[in-house]
Amino acid sequence: MIVAERKPLEQISSMIESNSKVLIVGCGECVTVCSAGGKKEVDILASALNMIRIKESKPIEIRQETLERQCDAEYLEQLRGFIGEYEVVISMACGAGVQFMAEKYKNSLVLPALNTKFIGVTEEQGVWSERCHACGDCKLHLTGGVCPIARCSKSLLNGPCGGSANGKCEISPEVVCGWQLIIERLSDLGQLEKYEEIIPINDWSTNRDGGPRKVVREDLRL
Amino acid sequence: MRLNYPPNVKIIKVPCTGKVDVIHLLQAFERGADGVYIAGCLEGDCHFLRGNLRARKRVEYTKRLLDEIGIGGERLQMYNMSAAQGPRFAEVAREMTERIMTLGPNPIRAKNRKP
Numbered sequence: 001m002i003v004a005e006r007k008p009l010e011q012i013s014s015m016i017e018s019n020s021k022v023l024i025v026g027c028g029e030c031v032t033v034c035s036a037g038g039k040k041e042v043d044i045l046a047s048a049l050n051m052i053r054i055k056e057s058k059p060i061e062i063r064q065e066t067l068e069r070q071c072d073a074e075y076l077e078q079l080r081g082f083i084g085e086y087e088v089v090i091s092m093a094c095g096a097g098v099q100f101m102a103e104k105y106k107n108s109l110v111l112p113a114l115n116t117k118f119i120g121v122t123e124e125q126g127v128w129s130e131r132c133h134a135c136g137d138c139k140l141h142l143t144g145g146v147c148p149i150a151r152c153s154k155s156l157l158n159g160p161c162g163g164s165a166n167g168k169c170e171i172s173p174e175v176v177c178g179w180q181l182i183i184e185r186l187s188d189l190g191q192l193e194k195y196e197e198i199i200p201i202n203d204w205s206t207n208r209d210g211g212p213r214k215v216v217r218e219d220l221r222l
Numbered sequence: 223m224r225l226n227y228p229p230n231v232k233i234i235k236v237p238c239t240g241k242v243d244v245i246h247l248l249q250a251f252e253r254g255a256d257g258v259y260i261a262g263c264l265e266g267d268c269h270f271l272r273g274n275l276r277a278r279k280r281v282e283y284t285k286r287l288l289d290e291i292g293i294g295g296e297r298l299q300m301y302n303m304s305a306a307q308g309p310r311f312a313e314v315a316r317e318m319t320e321r322i323m324t325l326g327p328n329p330i331r332a333k334n335r336k337p
Contacts, residue, residue, distance in 0.1 A: 009290040040245065044287070047248040051291045054330045 001030035001121075002094045003128045004037060004114040012045070013052050015111045016088055020058070022049070023086035024113070025079065025101070026066035027093035034128050037092030037114050039066040045092065045113060070097030076104045083108055136206030136213060142199060144185035151178030157199040223308045227315035239263070240273025247284045251293055254331040257322035259299040261311065267304065274302060293329060297322065 006012075016022055024042050032038030046062045053060040063086065067075040070093035079101075083089060088109045091098040095116040102110040118130040133150045139157070140147055149155045153163075153171045159179030163170030167180040186192050204210070236242055239262035250258045260281060262274035278300045285295030299318060303310045326332075 009287070040243075043245045044248060047245065047252050048287060048291050051248075051252055051293060051330050054333050055292055057333055 001033050001119070002096075002116060003034045003118050003120045003130075004031050004094050004116045006036055006041065006045070006092075006114055007112070009045075009048055009052065012090065012111075012113050013049060016049070016060075016090065019060070019087040021061045021085070021087045023063045023065065023079075023083060023089045024049075025070065025089060025091050025093070026064075027070045027091075027097050028066055029069040029071075031092060031094060031097075031114060032066075033122070035126075037094075042066055042092055045090070069093075071100055073100070073104060076101055079105070133207070135202075135204075136210075137203065139199065142194060142197070143182045144189055144191065144194070146178060146181045146185050148178055148182060148199075151176075151181060153178070157202055225308055225312040227312040228319040230319060231315045238268070238270050238273035239277035240268070240270055242277050242280065244280050244284050244287070247281070247298060248287065251288065251297070251328060251330060254328060256328045256331065257297040257299075257318055257325070259301055259314065259318045261301050261303055261314065264302045264304050294325065297325060297328065 024046050026032070026037050026039050026042035028038060031041075035041065042064045046064050050060060050062060063082070065079065067078060069075055070091060079089075083105055084107065086108070088111055089101065089105070090111050090113045091101050092113045093101070094114065095112065098110055098112045102108070117128075119132040119134060120128050120130045123129050131150055132147060133155070135149045139149070148157055148159060152159055153169050153175065154161060156179065159182070160177050161179075164177040164180060167177055169175040169177045183192075183195060186195050206213075239260050242260055247258055260277055262277050263269070265274060265278075268274045281298060281300040285298050287295075288298060289295045299321075301314045301318075303314065
């Protein structure tokens with residue numbers, strides 16, 4: 001899932017300083033699961049902003065909505081009837097949702113309430129961590145299912161580097177060395193011979209280096 | 223026991239403090255409460271095992287939110303007491319009332335009062 005975190009209230013509140021009619025829109029997908037921008041968080045943000053504004057003697061009218069998701073046009077369409085009544089829209093979706101809403105509603109000012117962090121997993125309730133960089137050329141079959149791009153701080157394809165000590169990365173004693181994980185996993189799988197193979201220089205053009213990316217499936221297009 | 227405690231304390235019953243969520247606490251302040259405290263069972267004595275521990279964490283989170291909002295996290299407090307500790311209940315009610323009296327009214331309510 002895409003993991004995000006709410007921006008500080010002060011920052012959100014300063015974005016809407018001069019507005020008195022605000023629509024807050026949550027998203028029912030990833031950001032609901034990582035408790036950053038679902039219905040519950042929309043309620044909390046609305047309540048907090050309302051209190052901040054009453055305190056500043058600048059009352060505000062807030063409408064709260066939470067869509068199934070904000071990265072698909074049919075769900076965004078549900079706002080069509082009333083979005084124009086609001087001076088600004090605060091989207092609690094990831095960066096994709098915020099942008100797609102802005103694209104669909106050209107006359108509305110859409111503001112982000114979250115900082116989108118990474119593609120990751122729920123390690124345990126309340127703890128999320130990164131697993132994928134969306135590099136566009138998956139190498140997990142070579143590395144025992146542990147990603148060298150996302151899990152190694154240097155994204156080394158042939159690691160570990162000299163900064164690996166006692167299974168930890170030199171950037172922080174809390175960060176596990178990705179290559180340590182790869183070697184342990186390959187060893188557990190009895191596939192350590194894969195570690196002997198040199199992974200060739202990476203083609204980063206499938207990553208962001210190739211510019212904004214797009215997937216087109218002609219068979220699915222209408 | 224017929225113990226006295228300040229009449230300004232309004233009690234909202236919940237099945238377990240684990241039911242109390244951040245939004246419930248925020249809405250209490252939004253609707254004008256000057257202070258809120260949660261009286262949970264003693265730690266380790268939760269019938270649902272961790273309800274009171276969860277409530278404590280949510281209270282801590284909400285305290286930080288209240289600080290961000292500018293109402294002040296000290297207006298919210300978690301207490302633990304058993305159903306057999308009537309005197310402690312009354313003592314906490316007095317303690318919290320005194321704290322809120324010192325802090326003064328909820329700034330939200332103060333603003334709303336103005337014509």
